[in-house]
Amino acid sequence: MDILGLHLSPRRMGNSAVMLEEFLRGAREAGAAAQSFSVADHNIKACQGCGACEKTGHCVIKDDDMRDLYPLLATAPMIVVSTSIFFYNVPGQGKALIDRSQALWSRRYTLKRTETLRPQGLGFLLALGATKGRDLFVPVTLCVKYFFDALGFPRTFESLFYRKIEAPGEMKKQPGHLKEIYEAGLAFGRKRPGAQPTVRI
Numbered sequence: 001m002d003i004l005g006l007h008l009s010p011r012r013m014g015n016s017a018v019m020l021e022e023f024l025r026g027a028r029e030a031g032a033a034a035q036s037f038s039v040a041d042h043n044i045k046a047c048q049g050c051g052a053c054e055k056t057g058h059c060v061i062k063d064d065d066m067r068d069l070y071p072l073l074a075t076a077p078m079i080v081v082s083t084s085i086f087f088y089n090v091p092g093q094g095k096a097l098i099d100r101s102q103a104l105w106s107r108r109y110t111l112k113r114t115e116t117l118r119p120q121g122l123g124f125l126l127a128l129g130a131t132k133g134r135d136l137f138v139p140v141t142l143c144v145k146y147f148f149d150a151l152g153f154p155r156t157f158e159s160l161f162y163r164k165i166e167a168p169g170e171m172k173k174q175p176g177h178l179k180e181i182y183e184a185g186l187a188f189g190r191k192r193p194g195a196q197p198t199v200r201i
Ligand SMILES: Cc1cc2nc3c(=O)[nH]c(=O)nc-3n(C[C@H](O)[C@H](O)[C@H](O)COP(=O)(O)O)c2cc1C
Pocket: 009, 010, 011, 013, 014, 015, 016, 017, 083, 084, 085, 086, 087, 088, 089, 128, 129, 130, 131, 132, 136, 165, 166, 167, 168
C-alpha cells in the first residue's frame, strides 16, 4: 500500500467521503495503491488517558477497530486525511482516532524509538465546512499537524480547504472542486516512493 486514506466524518458517503474518493481516484490513476479507512464504518473507542502506552508503546484497548488500523498508521508511507469540520475541528469520531495515535506518540517521544520516524512520509489534508469564517481551518490544521508528527511524519503537508459545503451531496455538485481534488490526488500519487518521474517531452 502506498497511500492510506483516512475519512474522519461519521457521515457515510457525505461530503468529505466524496472528497477522499476523488483524491484517491486521482492517486490510483497515477499508479498508487491506495486503501481507505472511514470512521463511519468502524468502531473506535476514545482514549482513556491511562498512560499505559507510555510504558509499552501499545494501547490497552484491544477490542475495537484500531487493532487493524495501528499497523497501517505505523507503516503507510503516505497518508491523506479527509474531514468535515464540526465545531471548528474534526468530528468526535475522527478525533477519537487521532487521540488513539497517542500510542505511536509514546513510542516516538516517551520510549524514544527512533525507528518510528518517517522523514520521507508525505501527508495531505482535505477539509471542508459549511461556513466561510477566516479561521475555519486553523484548528484542524494544527490537530492534523501533530497527528502526523505522532506518526513520525514531517509536520508540513499540503492541504485543500472548501468553505460553504453543508448538505449531504453538496460536494458532488461542485465540478471545479472535484477537478482540483482529483488533480491533487494525481500529483500526490506521482510522489509515491519508487514512482517513475514524469517525463516531459
Ligand atoms: C455537529 C456539527 C458541527 C458542525 N460545526 C461546523 C463548524 O464549526 N463550522 C462549519 O463551517 N461547519 C460546521 N458543520 C457543518 C459541516 O462541516 C458540513 O455540513 C459538512 O459539509 C459535513 O461534511 P460531511 O458530510 O463530510 O460530514 C457542523 C456540522 C455538524 C453536524
